[in-house]
Amino acid sequence: MQSAFDAKHSRLDTSLPSIRHLQDLIRNRKLVQIEITTGEALEGVLAWQDVDYLALREPMGESLVLINRAAVVLVRSLR
Amino acid sequence: MQSAFDAKHSRLDTSLPSIRHLQDLIRNRKLVQIEITTGEALEGVLAWQDVDYLALREPMGESLVLINRAAVVLVRSLR
Amino acid sequence: MQSAFDAKHSRLDTSLPSIRHLQDLIRNRKLVQIEITTGEALEGVLAWQDVDYLALREPMGESLVLINRAAVVLVRSLR
Amino acid sequence: MQSAFDAKHSRLDTSLPSIRHLQDLIRNRKLVQIEITTGEALEGVLAWQDVDYLALREPMGESLVLINRAAVVLVRSLR
């Protein structure tokens, strides 16, 4: 059984501007810069997002990097 | 179906002084300085807010910067 | 419709000692020092509090500084 | 009206070992050292705790220091 509470945590609210903004960055394969709590900045193309992580494909990377949403500070698109 | 729980997380409570304060900064296109957990300070004009992010337009920037609300430390308006 | 859940997040529980303590600092216009997660310390008089932010008026400041409650480390009153 | 949800956030669960441990430190006026996220360590006697803050009286201090529970890293009693 899936309760309303579980549901909340599993599904992104696609009516939120920020979720839609990130979804657009994914769809348009925009180059983004993501700054994280350690002060580091990662560049790449977002592959997907869920409630816990953003998945980034780095220019040279073969595999995805999972970025904890709680560790995200800034998201900039680099056109 | 949208539960009360989902609703809480998707909608801003516009009766809160801080939400209204931010809404005023957006409406009046005030120049703001936002200090974040990394110690950095960003300047610009707020474009919108949702429960997860503040969207800032930087003076020279062409695209919006999403600032994770959890990473916001201080918001100052610079008149 | 306002659910109990929304309500919780919008209203301060004024029976809590810490909320009352902050409310007293506001009412008595006490000079306070607020230390935040970046290590910085701000001084001023608290104007209001809500569930997300404390609003501080700095001695020289013309506008309020919003301080994210999650970024507050210490609150000291400087008599 | 006070919902079960509000209640949770307002009342400490006094059956928790850590809440009882802190309550003992308060009752016995033990000198404690509290290390916080900034790396700083404060010393004093705990005056009270609620769900959001610990209130500390420093040896030389005339007024209470509120310590955000989220910023507490370690609590040591210094006998």
Add this chain to the structure above:
Amino acid sequence: MQSAFDAKHSRLDTSLPSIRHLQDLIRNRKLVQIEITTGEALEGVLAWQDVDYLALREPMGESLVLINRAAVVLVRSLR
């Protein structure tokens, strides 16, 4: 009695891309690099995940290292 609320916190939502991604890294015994909030990076093979921790077996380690999920910044697989 186990409420829906308890349940949420105890079970991973295996329909989430990030949970599945981590589950694949575990199943395929991939060498991973996990960067944490302190800036440190750990390498090893993930043994299991639950809602609170990731368990990592380091190349030279005899016992598991528990990594607080809240302290995880990045997860990279190193093929």
Add this chain to the structure above:
Amino acid sequence: MQSAFDAKHSRLDTSLPSIRHLQDLIRNRKLVQIEITTGEALEGVLAWQDVDYLALREPMGESLVLINRAAVVLVRSLR
């Protein structure tokens, strides 16, 4: 009255691998190293855990150190 919500926050879910792992470290009086968000590492034997804190007895210590679970980064057992 104790609601389901209160209950969740007061009781550890002993079916979680990480809770059981920590419980084993307690029961077997294993020497552990706990790294915290400040970068510091503490060594000792875990005395108990609850939902908010881990209680550590340091080799030379006479009294327990409470470690905020939110400040725990890594738990290693040092056999």
